Amino acid sequence: MLFAGACMAGCSDSFLDRPPLSQISADNFYQTTNDLRLATAALYGGKPWAEWNYTCYLPIGEVLSGNMAVNYWGDAVQLHTFSVSGSNEIMIASWKSMYKIIAHCNVTIKAIQEKAPASIPEKDRNAAIAEAKFLRAYAYYNLALQWRDVPIIEDNTKLINAPLVYRNTVEDVYRFAANDLLFAAEHLPAKDAGRVSTWSAQGMLAKVYLTWAGLDAKGNGPRNQALLDSAKLHAGNVCKQSGLSLLPNYADLFKTQFNDNQESLFALQWAAGAGWLEGNMLQIYSPGGAEISAAGQAGWFAISPTYDLYKQYQVGDSLRRKATFMLKGDYYPELNAAGGGYKFNGNTGLKKHIIGTRVDNSAPTMSLTSSTEHNALLRLAEVYLIYAEAVMGNNPSTTNADALLYFNKVRTRAGLAPVTSLDAETLFRERRVELAAEGHFWEDLVRLSYYNEPKAIKKLNEQERILFTYDDKGVVTKGDALAAITPANTTTFKFPIPSPEVTANPKLLEAPVPYSF
Helix, strand or coil: CCCHHHCCCCCCCCCCCCCCCCCCCCCCCCCCHHHHHHHHHHHHCCHHHHHHHHHCHHHHHHHCCCCEEECCCHHHHHHHCCCCCCCCHHHHHHHHHHHHHHHHHHHHHHHHHHHCCCCCCHHHHHHHHHHHHHHHHHHHHHHHHHHCCECCCCCHHHHHCCCCCCCECHHHHHHHHHHHHHHHHHHCCCCCCCCCCHHHHHHHHHHHHHHHCCHHHCCECCCCHHHHHHHHHHHHHHHHHCCCCCCCCHHHHHCHHHCCCCCEEEECCCCCCCCCCCCECHHHHCCCCHHHCCCCCCCCCCEEECHHHHCCCCCCCHHHHHHHEEECCCEECCCCHHHCCEECCCCEEECCCCCCCCCCCCCCCCCCCCECCCCEEEEHHHHHHHHHHHHHCCCCEECCHHHHHHHHHHHHHCCCCCCCCEEHHHHHHHHHHHCCCCCCHHHHHHHHHHHEHHHHHHHHHHCCCCCEEECCCCCEEECCCCCCCCCCCCCCCCCCCCHHHHHHCHHHHCCCECCCC
């Protein structure tokens, strides 16, 4: 509640609405290190994240990218068919949610800077600010990926006198995010269970640099080598200096008994029993019935893998496939464990994020809309793959020993044979399979479009974005298209500015301007 003022209230739910003038006073808060810890803990879940986690995380990362499809949600079908309008509720929710998170972070940073007394050790003040800056950087990174040029809001109180703002250039958005992450990497601890660490910041920084490196190519050309080198540096630090390692069993990553495990670098923190749009609602996507539900309710939205995702899994890559999506006949002992486990009798359905009953998770107050899974938004395995890509850089392939070492750690954990050389296509496919149903594949396609737009367009247009059936004998049958798909083109990789935001602020349609750092 201390941070409710950061959510820009109003009829348009716009981040440009002025903050309320009456807020709970912070004068008697932010007085101890424990107060700062309480303040930053509020930034990892709850209302600031819940709508995005439910509405945007899988639809944008997985449906828009061609990994998955949803039949009965018109706005998700727009993502599936590349026909996103300015009034698309999923796209609007992503914009709105990221700016809400930014506003919460801004208010927290400002309050610590202005209210925290000198009696709080400087390292504790900086560590709390660093947490907020990490989360703010994550939000700006997502905005840059989806819209490119967006407004950079660093102090929401300035909107009181100047509520209409211009967009800033995408280069400056990435630079702003990188600056926040550099501060976070310097001031966060090496370990802090359930919270971000210096390794989280360096892993995220490597991702920002890797993506940003392609912008100079303008859709067709080599990536910026200095930024690739920065990505290699920070990812390499995580790989070689953190002392962290992959969780041995891939499927365990998505079980609540392993929340905040050693591979989780940044995960949202959720509590059981939260209300609508206050908790982790991913179990709504469950393909099963009440027997694997938290409170006797079956899932509402059937999100299913496309045939295009299914065919990415090599022979022998069954560990990751089964942990990612269900096929008819799959058995999961951890679901409905008290009833002898769960055998899936549908055709196909999501498995990641589907965690089972209250008993399965020792969570008596868990509901369908308040899963206790702390879903990771950044994992060590991804940083390993980022490092391999940064080492390879603008080369078509590599036999670099370090790149192969960390790439093969990911493969061998999945039960696959190591490779002796690595090329861009192998790495791209490995990322898709390793991180499927974790919201990353659209990011990979956008990153590719920055420096090889024709290839990214070709990949989208060659996808078989259709559902399929899988029978008891393992026979796969392709289904019909959900709807006519508009061919991908150069505009596909950028969302339109949400119509309600344009109505509230016509300046968003004007040319972007540099940000004053």
